[in-house]
Amino acid sequence: MRSAARETRLGGIDLVKLIAAMLVVAIHTGPLLSVDPYADFLLTGIVARLAVPFFFAASGFLFFRKLTGVRRKDDRAFRRYVWRIAGLYAAAIVFYLPVNVYKGDFAHGIDITAAVRAILIDGTFYHLWYLPALITGFCIVYHAQRRLPSSAVYPLVTLLYIIGLLGDSYYGLAARSDSLGAVYDWLFSWSDYTRNGLFFAPVYLAVGMYAAKMPASKPRRSRNLVLFLASAGALLLEGILLRDAEFPRHDSMYIMLLPAVYALLQLAAQAKIGGFRKAGAMSQWIYLLHPAVIVVVRGAAEAAGFRELAVDQSIMHYAAVCILSAAAAGGIEAVLSVRRRKQAVMNNAPFA
Numbered sequence: 001m002r003s004a005a006r007e008t009r010l011g012g013i014d015l016v017k018l019i020a021a022m023l024v025v026a027i028h029t030g031p032l033l034s035v036d037p038y039a040d041f042l043l044t045g046i047v048a049r050l051a052v053p054f055f056f057a058a059s060g061f062l063f064f065r066k067l068t069g070v071r072r073k074d075d076r077a078f079r080r081y082v083w084r085i086a087g088l089y090a091a092a093i094v095f096y097l098p099v100n101v102y103k104g105d106f107a108h109g110i111d112i113t114a115a116v117r118a119i120l121i122d123g124t125f126y127h128l129w130y131l132p133a134l135i136t137g138f139c140i141v142y143h144a145q146r147r148l149p150s151s152a153v154y155p156l157v158t159l160l161y162i163i164g165l166l167g168d169s170y171y172g173l174a175a176r177s178d179s180l181g182a183v184y185d186w187l188f189s190w191s192d193y194t195r196n197g198l199f200f201a202p203v204y205l206a207v208g209m210y211a212a213k214m215p216a217s218k219p220r221r222s223r224n225l226v227l228f229l230a231s232a233g234a235l236l237l238e239g240i241l242l243r244d245a246e247f248p249r250h251d252s253m254y255i256m257l258l259p260a261v262y263a264l265l266q267l268a269a270q271a272k273i274g275g276f277r278k279a280g281a282m283s284q285w286i287y288l289l290h291p292a293v294i295v296v297v298r299g300a301a302e303a304a305g306f307r308e309l310a311v312d313q314s315i316m317h318y319a320a321v322c323i324l325s326a327a328a329a330g331g332i333e334a335v336l337s338v339r340r341r342k343q344a345v346m347n348n349a350p351f352a
Contacts, residue, residue: 012272021283033314062208096125164194167187
């Protein structure tokens with residue numbers, strides 16, 4: 001893999017990740033609901049669904065491009081990466097515990113089986129599913145590419161995605177078959193959705209891995225742009241037709257997301273944009289913090305008598321959540337930057 005390029009900061013990817021984080025906020029706030037519910041569906045039910053797959057693909061791209069091909073070093077890098085995600089997830093679980101209590105999640109005690117399922121698969125808060133999915137997906141893809149030829153890895157993750165599709169946007173097809181319906185009823189007994197680390201994450205991490213292994217000059221940017229625009233248009237049509245057919249059980253997984261996310265990742269990787277070094281870190285904190293900000297905004301609006309302006313007006317609500325989430329993310333990143341600089345000074349001290 002490209003060892004010389006791995007030190008290069010990819011500003012285009014960081015910028016798209018920041019935009020993707022704002023799209024995730026849109027999914028959870030419905031910025032156009034008070035204006036036009038159908039327009040909000042087009043935005044949050046289709047267009048914004050590019051966001052999380054892009055996060056997965058970007059994570060795969062940034063991780064696999066750093067691998068050296070030396071088994072011991074790569075295994076160490078993999079373990080370090082997984083433990084870092086696990087640590088972040090543990091901190092997020094603790095951070096959201098008060099909100100879980102406020103929501104009444106423990107009003108009837110703690111069901112150990114449900115708690116384990118939440119921690120390992122569904123997430124302990126509605127957006128935290130992404131972190132265990134990232135861990136599970138990485139375990140699948142990393143070990144698959146170590147033990148299987150590429151000709152087997154990509155069909156494997158594609159098959160998993162097809163299974164996931166039939167439990168998500170294409171659920172109407174599965175429900176037509178009694179036997180398939182029974183299989184998915186069983187699946188949903190241990191996971192709320194098929195958009196998880198087994199069926200959703202692996203294919204997009206593999207998309208990132210594929211892009212990381214591709215020569216930097218191929219394919220051309222113009223070709224990627226055409227592919228993205230065509231795929232995005234087809235994605236919009238796919239989402240509309242599936243909704244009209246009343247197929248979706250959920251709306252996270254579409255067929256046309258695959259080429260659209262791949263083309264978007266390539267465009268972002270090829271964009272040599274400077275000045276967005278902190279955007280990637282900001283996107284992480286915005287993703288993790290915005291549900292807490294939603295709670296704060298709604299609570300403050302109720303207390304101050306501004307609910308109609310700050311909550312019922314969906315665009316204002318979205319703007320408030322984005323601004324406050326970005327401010328909180330910026331504050332955290334500033335504190336962490338100071339700590340990193342201090343640590344660097346200590347590490348470079350003459351008697352350290």
